[in-house]
Amino acid sequence: MINIEDYGFEYKDVIEASDIPARITAVHKERYTMVCKYGEIKGILKSGLYFNGSYADFPAVGDFVLINYNDKGDSLIIKTLPRKSYFTRSNNFGKLGEQAIAANFDYVFILMSLNKDFNIARLERYMAIAWQSGGIPGVILTKADLCQDAESYVAEAESSAPGVDVISVSALTRDGIDRIKSLLKPRKTAIFLGSSGVGKSTLINCIAEEELMKTGDIRQEDSKGRHTTTYRQLIMTKEKFMIIDTPGMREIGLWDAMEGLSEAFLDISALEKSCRFSDCTHTKEPGCAIIEALENGSLSPDRWKNYQKLKNENLRSEDKMAYLRMWREKIRTMEKSQRHAYKNRNKR
Ligand SMILES: Nc1nc2c(ncn2[C@@H]2O[C@H](COP(=O)(O)OP(=O)(O)O)[C@@H](O)[C@H]2O)c(=O)[nH]1
Ligand SMILES: [Mg+2]
CATH class of the missing domain: 2.40.50.140 (Nucleic acid-binding proteins)
Structure with a gap:
């Protein structure tokens, strides 16, 4: 029971x-x-x-x-x-x-790694999201073992997030693990947010002292189709701390919209820049890189259509386009699979 x-x-x-x-x-x-x-x-x-x-x-x-x-x-x-x-x-x-x-968490930890990921402007945006959520925010700077002066980053984060605990941690040396554990409480839930690869799952395993989560090293091996790491999940440690692991800011929709936009349409904007005419309409002009990419198959017609459709929606800011596109795709798959699951529920 x-x-x-x-x-x-x-x-x-x-x-x-x-x-x-x-x-x-x-x-x-x-x-x-x-x-x-x-x-x-x-x-x-x-x-x-x-x-x-x-x-x-x-x-x-x-x-x-x-x-x-x-x-x-x-x-x-x-x-x-x-x-x-x-x-x-x-x-x-x-x-x-x-x-x-994600819901009903008591604490929100924003994770950034101390090798390449540290970015104070992004931290400020994540903090705003965290405060709005209803959870108590904290900041965890991971991979301290890869950084010469973790302390200066901690100080920088502290000054941009006043009143918030900022902890640097290394899963390798276990420095900082006890401090994080002192902020967790039995029967309380924390959520870990941060870009993919910052060490969320590794840290959870460290706190739990068992391999509850798959980490980056393993993910590469099963990238062929088992999507175990793409789910958000809530784990319970032996000490009755609960932690919600998330696959990454982008995957859960809390990603930086500008980063997301460039990721979503980088290929198309690069193509547009290499058209012969700078005002190319991509319909009939000679030297149009889009037409060429569509013909040689390097750009899929669906992707191109999707991009155009979003452009036509006349959304003023570009980051909203990427946001909307991702949202619609997710809803569509979710609805379809839910209906499917419901229809087949008696066959299981
Ligand atoms: N050097 C070092 N590497 C780490 C540390 N924590 C995690 N990693 C590595 O970073 C990679 C991504 O870790 P993972 O926990 O899967 O990241 P996630 O995507 O945020 O869950 C893996 O290869 C880990 O071994 C750390 O404290 N120090
Ligand atoms: Mg992970």
């Missing part, structure tokens, strides 16, 4: 005695992994309830939900309970609304 209160459940007074609460520990494409009093289980959304509602109610990792328990297969998730903190991917462009991507 699992005690859901060890997972931070504090809503006992607001649910019925017959209700079964669960906490979402991982969100997969079509299913959710959860813990409830019966242990770790899988579930899917009760379709009629969720698909007529708002995307904001779709469960995120860390959410507390009510379920119809099924001991023979997927349980049905029937309600998302109110969140005390959350991150959303917001979308200002229409009907989709916003969707939570």
Whole structure:
């Protein structure tokens, strides 16, 4: 038996005695992994309830939900309970609304590595996101072993994030691990945010003192299709600290929009720059690099269409384009797989 209160459940007074609460520990494409009093289980959304509602109610990792328990297969998730903190991917462009991507954390740690990743302007933006979320922010500067003067970076981060704990840490030497552990508490949840590769999963393993997460070294090996590292998940340590690991700022939609834009359309803007005419419309001009790339297959027609469509939406700032594009793709796959899972639920 699992005690859901060890997972931070504090809503006992607001649910019925017959209700079964669960906490979402991982969100997969079509299913959710959860813990409830019966242990770790899988579930899917009760379709009629969720698909007529708002995307904001779709469960995120860390959410507390009510379920119809099924001991023979997927349980049905029937309600998302109110969140005390959350991150959303917001979308200002229409009907989709916003969707939570992680919920009910007590602390938000922004991770940056001390080799190449340190960037004070980005830290300030992440801090703004962290303060808005409802969690208590902290900063972890990782890979201190690769840096000559970690202390000066700590001082710089402290001055730009006043009142916030800034800890430098090395998973290699374990310097700083105890300080991080002193900020965690049993039954409380922390979320680790930071670019892919900064050492989030490695640090979680270090804190947990067991291999709970796959880390970068392993990811390269299974890059062929097993997407284990792309999920957000909530882990529980032996000391009952919970940590939500995220694959990266970009993957969860909290990425720097400008970075994201250049990543999303770098190929196309490079092509546009190499057209013979600077005002090329990419329709019929000689020496058009876009037409050539479409013909030789190095640019896919879908990608080009997508880019044009977004341009035509007349969004003023370019970073919104990349944001919107990613959002729509995610929603589309999510809806499709949810429907599929619902249709096939009795066949499992
Ligand atoms: N030198 C050094 N390397 C580290 C440290 N922490 C993580 N790494 C390495 O950084 C890479 C990415 O780590 P990972 O935990 O997967 O990053 P994540 O994507 O943020 O989860 C791996 O190769 C780790 O071995 C550290 O403290 N020092
Ligand atoms: Mg990781």
